Amino acid sequence: GAVVSQHPSRVICKSGTSVKIECRSLDFQATTMFWYRQFPKQSLMLMATSNEGSKATYEQGVEKDKFLINHASLTLSTLTVTSAHPEDSSFYICSASAPLAGGQETQYFGPGTRLLVL
Amino acid sequence: AQSVSQHNHHVILSEAASLELGCNYSYGGTVNLFWYVQYPGQHLQLLLKYFSGDPLVKGIKGFEAEFIKSKFSFNLRKPSVQWSDTAEYFCAVRRDSGYALNFGKGTSLLVTP
Numbered sequence: 366g367a368v369v370s371q372h373p374s375r376v377i378c379k380s381g382t383s384v385k386i387e388c389r390s391l392d393f394q395a396t397t398m399f400w401y402r403q404f405p406k407q408s409l410m411l412m413a414t415s416n417e418g419s420k421a422t423y424e425q426g427v428e429k430d431k432f433l434i435n436h437a438s439l440t441l442s443t444l445t446v447t448s449a450h451p452e453d454s455s456f457y458i459c460s461a462s463a464p465l466a467g468g469q470e471t472q473y474f475g476p477g478t479r480l481l482v483l
Numbered sequence: 484a485q486s487v488s489q490h491n492h493h494v495i496l497s498e499a500a501s502l503e504l505g506c507n508y509s510y511g512g513t514v515n516l517f518w519y520v521q522y523p524g525q526h527l528q529l530l531l532k533y534f535s536g537d538p539l540v541k542g543i544k545g546f547e548a549e550f551i552k553s554k555f556s557f558n559l560r561k562p563s564v565q566w567s568d569t570a571e572y573f574c575a576v577r578r579d580s581g582y583a584l585n586f587g588k589g590t591s592l593l594v595t596p
Contacts, residue, residue, distance in 0.1 A: 399583050408573065408586045409527075458527070462581070469534050470580035474519070474527035 367463045368392055371475035378449055379483055386444045386478045388459030394439035395461035399472065400432075403456040412457075415442045449482040456480075487576050489587035496564050496594050504559040504590050506574030516557040517575040517584065518548055527573070533557065544568070569594045 368391040378384050388398055396417050401409040413434050415421045421434035431453075433445040442461075446453055456479050460472040490505040508514065518530040531542025538550040548559045557574060571591050575584040 397581060406591075408588045409584075411583045411585075414583050460527075460584075464580075469532070471517075471529060471532060472584060473529065476526040 367471070367473040369459065369461050369473050369475040371457075371459055371478050373478060374476060375479040375481075377481045377483065380450055381448055383445055383447045384449055384480060386446075386457055386459075386480075388442045388444070388461070388475050390440045390461040390463070390473075393461070393463045395442075395463065396439060397462040398436060398442040399460045399462075400434060400442075400444050401458045401460065403458055403477070405456075409458060412444075446480065449480070451482045454480055454482045487574055487585050487587040489572075489574050489590050491590045492588065493591045494593070496592070498566055498594055498596055499563050500594075502559070502561040502564045502568070502592070504572055504574075504592075506557045506559065506587060507555050508557070508574075508576040508585075509555065510576065510578065512578065515577050515579065516548075516550060517577075518542065518546070518557075518559050519573045519575060521571040521573065521589075523570065530559070530572075564592075564594045566594050566596055568592060 370389045372387045398415045400412045403409045412427045413421045413423045415434050415436040417436045423429045436442040456477050458477040460474045464470050486509040488507045516533040519527045520530050521527050530546050531540050533540045533550045541547045546561050571589045573589045574587040577584045
């Protein structure tokens with residue numbers, strides 16, 4: 366159980382175009398999803414927290430107009446990189462919180478999306 | 484703000500050696516603690532977690548971790564590593580359910596045959 370999928374797994378786009386990344390919780394409902402960015406050989410940096418039916422909360426330094434997040438249902442959150450530039454090339458990872466017995470809510474991670482902007 | 488420190492960035496061990504990876508955090512209140520593993524080319528997987536109770540927690544694949552509140556530490560251990568344990572290991576901390584995770588920089592473990 367607690368499987369999170371991401372689509373696409375990798376995408377190459379031209380500078381100036383927009384790219385949408387989907388994150389789905391396959392076997393549970395996630396009221397909260399998180400979007401992270403991982404640079405090569407580095408840790409995960411939180412970009413934003415996404416709650417179903419409300420606006421996402423962005424971390425300091427993350428442009429909300431550039432990284433649009435929509436959490437329309439309890440199983441789907443999308444991240445749209447608008448007007449992508451080469452510096453946006455990165456590995457984007459989502460996670461979804463799964464409520465477990467005893468209140469031990471745990472985050473499960475998607476496989477990530479490799480974005481390359483040319 | 485919380486910070487998470489993983490002291491060892493790169494560790495190389497021979498098979499059957501014992502492993503201990505350090506993790507310290509800065510937040511003073513109640514915390515939830517996690518260790519995740521990322522095998523080459525794969526996504527993050529949960530190894531183990533601590534919320535409350537017995538400070539010695541056992542996870543998958545023979546891993547365990549000990550929460551020492553006085554030292555703000557949550558070190559990961561395995562008595563005998565295998566080649567298949569080669570991976571990146573991340574310690575993560577959060578204040579409570581619903582909050583995002585703060586990750587350490589990760590430790591790259593290479594186990595040689």
